[in-house]
Amino acid sequence: MYGLLLRLSALDADAASALRVIGFYDVLVEQSASVDVILQRTAALAGCAVGLRRADTPHGRRADVNTPVHDGTPPIWARIRAVPEEHEVWVERLGAELPLDDLLLERFALASSVALSRRQRDVEVMDGPALLRLAIDSTADETRRRSALNRMGLTPNGVVHVVAADGAPDAVDVLARQAGHLLARASVDTVHALVFGGPVSTTSGVPTGVRAGIAAPHPAVSLPDAWREAGIALRYALPSRHDHPPYSLDEAVAVRYAALGGFGLLAERMSPEAIGEVADVRALDGLADDPAGEELLHTLEVVASTESIRRAATILHLHHNTVAHRVARAEKVLGFSLAEPYSRSRLMLALVLRRLRDSAEPA
Structure with missing residues (x-):
């Protein structure tokens, strides 16, 4: 893709083409476009990769026609132009220069300078939080x-x-x-x-x-x-x-x-609505409606994370018969026995999903 700049360069009216490039950047300045937006629009205009590097950072920001803005540095063939305050912009065009490349670099540099200055002013008035x-x-x-x-x-x-x-x-x-x-x-x-x-x-x-x-x-x-x-x-x-x-x-x-x-991935991918469709989670909701529901769910979480009811009872500071009684009540609602293979893992997954659903508001 040669880009808009190449098409403009082919026009007979050089002055009109130049005015279009100038107007292109004037609009970006009037819209208070960010540096990243200027980079993306310039790459589309030039039909090749472009970039900007600030004086206080070793790496710059780079955008290509079909690539999001990312960190990068200019290759040796790039045409570079300084921006006020020792920043620089560049265009990575391979092959012959286009007639409007000099103008593009000039306006690209000026628009970037405005965006950098505006960004600095905005940051300077911010407090710590x-x-x-x-x-x-x-x-x-x-x-x-x-x-x-x-x-x-x-x-x-x-x-x-x-x-x-x-x-x-x-x-x-x-x-x-x-x-x-x-x-x-x-x-x-x-x-x-x-x-x-x-x-x-x-x-x-x-x-x-x-x-x-x-x-x-x-x-x-x-x-x-x-x-x-x-x-x-x-x-x-x-x-x-x-x-x-x-x-x-x-x-x-x-x-x-x-x-x-892998539980971290669950938090990112599972929606509250999807979690609500899991039968085991709905069963836990039923247990939570019990007057002693919070205590019962806490018992189940400890049971799910230990190797035996006796060990869970020790952690909970309860008699093992008390824990066994709570487990038996829960099994009737859950519909499976915690003595079955993988049943404790199944219970733990249901408990985890329920906690995620109830904390769905992201930080």
Whole structure:
């Protein structure tokens, strides 16, 4: 595909063609187009790959005709033009130059300069929480996100640990102080985003009513990925019932994404509507309607995660006959015996799906 620029170059009226290119970029400036949009539109106009590199980053942003904007650097054959403040743009046209290439580079550079300046002004007026919300936003312009990182004092390749916490703000404050070296914090709707400079620890406790999802370590430039992981882990977490440890696995007050394995994929792919169609989940809903439903479901979760009713009774601090009686009641509603092969795995899957359905609002 040779692109619009080649078609314009073939016109007899050179001045008219030039005016069309100038108008093309004037519209982008008037629309306050982001750097990524300018890159995508320029690639379509030129019919080849183009890019932009800021002075403060080793890698630039690159777009091709049929490729989304991504990181990249100019090849040796690229035509490069400096943008004010030491940025640069380039066009990767192989073969002979087109008559309008010089004009395209000039207007591409000017439009990019306007977008970069506007982005910098926008970021400079943001406070700490607003900067973090921008930095974790996967839909935000990449250059604006990198500027936010810079304003926050985070180097793109510096490792950070992200937590999504749900609970009363004062209680989340306590968690933020206790969990590690806090670098940044912001509220995102009803969830709190916490960014730490080192590993996250819950050995000092998770305040009552707070639950947390902990992402795997990521470089700061990948904060959107870390935030997504923390939100998925949060969906598996349960509110803390006591301020001080120890916490058993079934309490799930702080869930780490790295420990979820394939269950993380379930959270991303299973909709609440699809989960609601699972007969085992509906059976658990029936058990939950019992006056002692919460206690019964907690018992089933411990039973599903252990090798025997006797072991579950030890964890629950109950007599094994009490646990056996609860299991027998549940089996009548579930329609299968927990003594059957794979039945505990089937029960655990139903419990997991039900928890996901009930925490369907993403962080």
